[in-house]
Amino acid sequence: MSERRRLDVLRAIVEDYVRTREPVGSRILTERHKLGVSPATVRNDMAALEEAGLIAQPHTSAGRVPTDKGYRLFVDQLAEVRPLTVPQKRAIETFLSEAVDLDDVVARAGRLIAQLTGHVAVVQYPSLRRSGLRHLELVPTGEGRVLVVVITDTGRVEQRFLDVPVTLDDWTLGELRARFNAAAAGRRLTELGSAFSSLADSMPEEHRTLVTAVAEVVTAALGEESEERILLTGQANLARSGMGFEQGLRPVLEALEEQVVLLGLLTEMTDEAGVAVSIGHENRVAGLSETSVVTAGYGSSDGDSVAILSSIGPTRMDYPGTIAAVRAVARYLSRVLPG
Amino acid sequence: MSERRRLDVLRAIVEDYVRTREPVGSRILTERHKLGVSPATVRNDMAALEEAGLIAQPHTSAGRVPTDKGYRLFVDQLAEVRPLTVPQKRAIETFLSEAVDLDDVVARAGRLIAQLTGHVAVVQYPSLRRSGLRHLELVPTGEGRVLVVVITDTGRVEQRFLDVPVTLDDWTLGELRARFNAAAAGRRLTELGSAFSSLADSMPEEHRTLVTAVAEVVTAALGEESEERILLTGQANLARSGMGFEQGLRPVLEALEEQVVLLGLLTEMTDEAGVAVSIGHENRVAGLSETSVVTAGYGSSDGDSVAILSSIGPTRMDYPGTIAAVRAVARYLSRVLPG
DNA sequence: ATTGGCACTCGGTCGGTGAGAGTGCTGGAG
């Protein structure tokens, strides 16, 4: 009983099941895949695969279906990378480069993933924590209020209102703005706290409180969990391919709306620079136990990613295709991102 | 045959059907609603209502179900306003006031609508066209590029990159910034074009092209359809109450993802200051023929709205409750919005 | 090790039946 062929059988089962959405039996298997052996032989292999927990049969007299473990083996060892076609790559490139600002980039990336993979797309906005500061702006709004605008080098813009005790004239504000930007130039946002506190020390008494207040606002904005924003697209795809969910769409849709949990999952599973796949019950989130998540980091071209993008679909998905699409979009996204 | 009672019967049918999700027959009707007449009499009324196209029966031997037309009559004449409870109002108020910026306000409003109504929430970001300018910012990014940041009085921030032929020093940039803001102060964004072109005339030759370029960027940003952004939340609610869709969730989810079409529908149906309801086939969008849309404008407290918020659920929805929730959120939203 | 043959299991489908719900109609009472 050759070990080699057993894996071929597993691959054939996965590919067939992904395509037809129906449990696959020994006869069909030998007909559609040139295995060179008879159904009976395949049955022996299938029994072994089932023994190993890689496939299962829904009913006594139905064909076999891959288990999560089976998909895992398939993804890790059996799947052949299937690069995108040239036109596809070009389409991604042009579509992304037409974006007018960061929101647009993220939205377009989501659309691309949703369309290419046929699943739900999740795109995290570039994380504030891992971004650098491009510019800090103070805008007077009268009534002793100042609008603090933070622009990151990934193009993200955050704004906060700030109540200041004194009314500031334009000149002073301009001066402060210049100092802030000088102090912060090129630093990571997380380093800003210390930079600003040393700045405060060098300021005249009257403005010290303002500087401290601004520093607090900025660091507070960073500290908030809520600042990690994500975009969801393509839920309609779930309904399309989704009649296959045993539990129905509800738990999936509900899980997707738990943004904090979802983001936690994505962050946890995304490792260094590659594409990560989490299959079925490997996802700790309850509602996603019938789905697989494919993620990749994106961001600066020098390796360390500033955010995550991913595709979420039924465990019965086209893994090679999905992985290729996610990787491609992540790659071009990193290239297009300002900074 | 009293006209009055016939409407009572319609109301009873609507209320019962909304609650139980099951076609309602004459017997049940007399048991649950004190109509003071016998089932036989109700049957006569029902026959008349069916003749008038207000109700229909799915099968020969099933109870009656309201038609779109029936819901319409119910909403227009029969529904009693049911104001929110005080705790609910207070919850809305505090939840909205905790928002840190515009994105957050919109996100929270969406959550509120989704949770209060149990349907899908759609919130349009304050429209650029109808907003005023609070501040225009020019940020140098080196390499002969300038980042143009537009901050509206509704708190929305838009940004565009602009290639400029000359490299600008900080002082010149500050000067330009001051002039722009002086020229634009307090105007509607749509009036900016003329304001800037007259500004360009008064500028020295060397900066005239830059001014024109900035003006173009700003007006271009306004002209884009894509700039009308919307937020969708609560799709999971569709799955919850959504087993009642004859055609399944797919067409609904797909329609919701056609943002341009969806926004067109909302804009079209929203009239002056009140709450508007569009029922079933009244929606021109194909996928929404089994849903009802409840919208309200929100924005400046002086009546003219700057954006739309709405709740989309099955035609079999609790109209009074949904309308009350949408109106309440729109009202508080208008109050909370900066400006 | 592979294969053909065979008995066995079990899910899905089809046709028929009975119960129940709801209706429309008719004729009579207030």
Add this chain to the structure above:
DNA sequence: CTCCAGCACTCTCACCGACCGAGTGCCAAT
């Protein structure tokens, strides 16, 4: 003229039993 009780009729749904086919596991033969 309005209302109502009774009745015959229709149609859906749930249930039942039988059948068919797909697929399996095992065994003996090559």
